[in-house]
Amino acid sequence: MTQPRLHHVPCLDSRGLHRMAYWEWGDPANPRVLVCVHGLSRQGRDFDTLARDLCDxxxxxxxxxxxxxxxxxLGxxxxxxxxxxxxxxxxxxxxLGTEQVDWVGTSMGGLIGxxxxxxPGPAPNPVRRLVLNDVGPTIQAAALQRIGTYLGQPAHWPTLDAAADALWAISQGxxxxxxxxxxxxTRPQLLPADGPDGAPGFKPHYDPAIAVSFRAITPEIAAAGEAMLWQSYDRLTCPTLVLRGAESDLLSPETAQAMTQRGPRAQLVEFAGVGHAPMLVQPEQRAAVRSFLLGP
Structure with a gap:
């Protein structure tokens, strides 16, 4: 089975430098680049199936x-x-040495995209086509409350299967x-770690401190952020596709419909039996992304 190449790039933060990892698939000389960015507590290997589909x-x-x-x-x-x-x-x-990319972003990755x-310019914007996977400028408070119940909580699992079961319990959407x-x-979501009793096992792959800024969001901050996101959305000029899980608790039907009527007037595709967020593993989900990215 095809596997990606792992690279790192140094980036600047408020206290110095950090390295950001990225996984690369396909011909490194291909001028056509697709960037896929994951959700809040996920990581880049979420896109393995989609990347295998598109790396040709x-x-x-x-x-x-x-x-x-x-x-x-981060410190x-x-x-x-x-x-x-x-x-x-x-x-x-x-x-990457590219002036233009297509972008697929799930949840947080969509907001980044x-x-x-x-x-704004004067430099040309690098995003040619944009896929927003189950996210928009208005985020439902109930979804944030749900995510807050598990984000950053200590966890240790003795086996891969135990970890998979625990992660599935919070990932029904x-x-x-x-x-x-x-x-x-599940495998890329885990890091080897000894438990409190010294027994080997696994812990979540992410820094629990990502919950600090998440929990610092007040209703006032959320309202200001929503207004800014709508302003950003209305400035978009690139073709845009919105994917929505029909049972999503984060992207409401009303917000998704509004996204088809303002700004770039996005295309909207919904997936039955899915909440937040479609993982772009199932064939119909990958087909929707492929058709949008590679179509005329």
Whole structure:
């Protein structure tokens, strides 16, 4: 089975430098580049199945956003924020040596792509086509409350299967997956770690401190952020596709419909039996992304 190449790029933060890891698929000389960015507590290997689908057409690059996966952790937890992630992605694009990319972003990765694609010139914007996977400018408070119940909580699992079961319990919104598919999604989510009793096992791959800035969001901050995101969305000029799990608790039907009527007037595709967020593993989900990215 085809496997990606792991690279790192140094990025600037408030206390110095950190390394951001990224996974690369396909021909590194291919000028056609697709960047795929994951959700809040996930990592770049979430896109393995999609990347295998598209690496004949693209050089596919899947970063581990700082604090996740193989990337460094920050000394200042308040650095875990969208503007800082966007700055890291600008650094990544410079490393890739490309002036234009297509972008697939799930949840947080979609917000990073939205912010990047809305940046004004005079330099040309690097985002050619944008896929927002189950996210938009308005985020439902219930979803944030649900995520807050587990984000950053201490966890240790004795086996891969135990970890897979525990992660599935908080990931029902991802929709149906076979056990093999779920284990493939679970393995990169884990780091080897001894438990409190010294027994070997696994812990989550991400810095628990990413929860600090998440929990610092007040209703006032959320309202201001929503207004800014709508302003960013209305500035978009690139073709945009919105994917929505029909049972999503994060992207409401009303917000998704509004996204088809303002700004770039996005295309909207919904997937039945899925909540937040489609993992782009199932054939119909990958087909929707492929058709949008490679179509006329």
């Amino acid at each position: 057409s693209y050089r596919v690059v899947c970063p581990d956003v700082v604090g996740r996966g193989r990337s460094d952790r 200042d937890p308040m650095g875990y924020a969208i503007p800082a992630y966007v700055a890291d992605m600008v650094t990544l694009l410079a490393r 939205l912010a990047l694609a809305s940046l 991802f929709g149906p997956h076979t056990r093999a598919q779920w284990l493939e999604l």
